[in-house]
Amino acid sequence: MENSELSPMEQQVAEQIMKGMESPSFQPPIFPAVAQEALQISKDPDLDLQTVATIIEKDSALAARFLSVGNSSLYRRGAPATSVKASLARMGLIAARDLLVFAAVEKSFFTSKQLGPAMKKLRNHTLAVSAGCAYLAQYKRINADDASLAGLVHDLGASAVFKFVTDKATQFKDLLANETSLNNVVAHLHCKAGAKIAARWELPEPVLKVIADHHAGGNDPLLVLVAAADELSAMCQMGASFDKVQKGALADFLGGADPEIVTDAFMMRLADIDAM
Ligand SMILES: [Fe+2]
Ligand SMILES: [Fe+2]
Incomplete structure (x- = not known):
């Protein structure tokens, strides 16, 4: 413009x-450490869905959010996903990484x-x-x-x-x-x-x-x-x-x-x- x-x-x-x-x-907004960590997810070639699911499940609010996003119109396929791991399988690791980043910055940014x-x-x-x-x-x-x-x-x-x-x-x-x-x-x-x-x-x-x-x-x-x-x-x-x-x-x-x-x-x- x-x-x-x-x-x-x-x-x-x-x-x-x-x-x-x-x-x-x-004082510029801070990029939270958890978002920074989430960005590393895609850089680790050995990371699998179960490892990421275990990290997410430690935070019940985050786990609930992954379940609801996995079952949203963006990712829904057939029967509902009933576990974080099943949600992750639908989303893929990259989308999961980005949802983690979003969840970390949402409150302060939006x-x-x-x-x-x-x-x-x-x-x-x-x-x-x-x-x-x-x-x-x-x-x-x-x-x-x-x-x-x-x-x-x-x-x-x-x-x-x-x-x-x-x-x-x-x-x-x-x-x-x-x-x-x-x-x-x-x-x-x-x-x-x-x-x-x-x-x-x-x-x-x-x-x-x-x-x-x-x-x-x-x-x-x-x-x-x-x-x-x-x-x-x-x-x-x-x-x-x-x-x-x-x-x-x-x-x-x-x-x-x-x-x-x-x-x-x-x-x-x-x-x-x-x-x-
Ligand atoms: Fe825009
Ligand atoms: Fe813009």
Whole structure:
């Protein structure tokens, strides 16, 4: 998004926010240790489902969540999965890894007293783009282990900006009172803010690039995939209110296939997204 798309007031606030986020006193969101550990799952060639299931079962809330996701419309196949291991078998280790990462960051990234509905929308958008990345990668038979992780964190900067302005609600009260301006400012800043934060985390390099450049376009395979999944999620009414999707990204990605048919098939998988 170009600066010219911001009003002078929005431009001024955007500069204040970025300055605040660049100041030494700014405490960026922490990538929890458990999320960091979860990322190691895919790097261990000897890891099997039972080992991961045993780790998950130690936390009963997490175990319940894996059961419900394993039985959600995204993964449901035939008879219900009645164990964490059976859920994992449906999801696969990579999706399980990404659900662990999501569970670890969800509370700090996607809940806000003041911006409850906006954060909920961002949460569901994030899950939809993540599932969309995995779906599209599978559809085109691309081997992209970081696909759903990239989807999960692509708009990380948006939650950071939302959090920054609500933490300083008095200073940003005018912005918080104007939803359109807030969305414009978040649209403008979220890639830059996200890149700054992600640089402090040890995310894979292609994922960092997605956070920084997912609205700028480019030929990097993961960028192209996330842009397509962003448009796919918007077509399924799971867009983020601040995101300006790249129109045509999905059709370009699919080559010859009809985006509407792919969208209809994917939409059914999102039925339970609120409960995931
Ligand atoms: Fe975005
Ligand atoms: Fe997005």
